Amino acid sequence: xxxxxxxxxxxxxxxxxxxxxxxxxxxxxxxxxxxxxxxxxxxxxxxxxxxxxxxxxxxxxxxxxxxxxxxxxxxxxxxxxxxxxxxxxxxxxxxxxxxxxxxxxxxxxxxxxxxxxxxxxxxxxxxxxxxxxxxxxxxxxxxxxxxxxxxxxxxxxxxxxxxxxxxxxxxxxxxxxxxxxxxxxxxxxxxxxxxxxxxxxxxxxxxxxx
Numbered sequence: 001x002x003x004x005x006x007x008x009x010x011x012x013x014x015x016x017x018x019x020x021x022x023x024x025x026x027x028x029x030x031x032x033x034x035x036x037x038x039x040x041x042x043x044x045x046x047x048x049x050x051x052x053x054x055x056x057x058x059x060x061x062x063x064x065x066x067x068x069x070x071x072x073x074x075x076x077x078x079x080x081x082x083x084x085x086x087x088x089x090x091x092x093x094x095x096x097x098x099x100x101x102x103x104x105x106x107x108x109x110x111x112x113x114x115x116x117x118x119x120x121x122x123x124x125x126x127x128x129x130x131x132x133x134x135x136x137x138x139x140x141x142x143x144x145x146x147x148x149x150x151x152x153x154x155x156x157x158x159x160x161x162x163x164x165x166x167x168x169x170x171x172x173x174x175x176x177x178x179x180x181x182x183x184x185x186x187x188x189x190x191x192x193x194x195x196x197x198x199x200x201x202x203x204x205x206x207x208x209x210x
Contacts, residue, residue, distance in 0.1 A: 064078045094123040114173065115181070116185065
């Protein structure tokens with residue numbers, strides 16, 4: 001079992017995802033990842049690191065720096081995300097010119113395992129989030145992650161799922177895999193006064209450079 005698999009086994013039932021024009025953090029006791037809530041209450045990432053596991057790896061220049069998804073109109077910088085004080089996954093701040101965020105206690109994009117990148121679908125009234133057009137992706141779409149060291153990891157989309165927040169596939173997203181894979185996550189489904197009722201999840205695998 002890989003180091004990430006061991007961490008995932010310990011944390012899977014406590015991990016939550018908060019995204020997108022969605023806002024309140026879900027308690028760590030929730031047994032699935034979720035996104036939701038009003039656009040004006042998204043917490044900014046916790047820069048202290050005090051709530052992060054001490055065994056987190058040092059990624060250095062192998063961390064992702066930029067994410068490009070031509071079919072979804074995405075060309076964005078990538079910021080590292082850890083865990084908030086309530087053990088939910090941090091999210092990028094919901095601002096007009098928001099960026100994507102990489103969960104830095106999981107694999108680096110291109111490493112064996114499921115690298116996870118989060119992004120907002122909206123960042124407030126009438127504001128498009130970085131992942132607003134993620135639902136447009138179809139099997140075979142290209143994704144490029146540029147790393148701090150100047151190299152790139154290239155991925156191809158396998159499938160896209162929209163799931164209710166009460167049925168988030170935690171093991172499918174964070175569980176161990178035999179190769180280098182990528183997960184992109186945002187909000188989706190119907191939007192109500194309480195926020196979006198679903199998550200959009202893109203599953204992709206690494207491919208060799210053309």
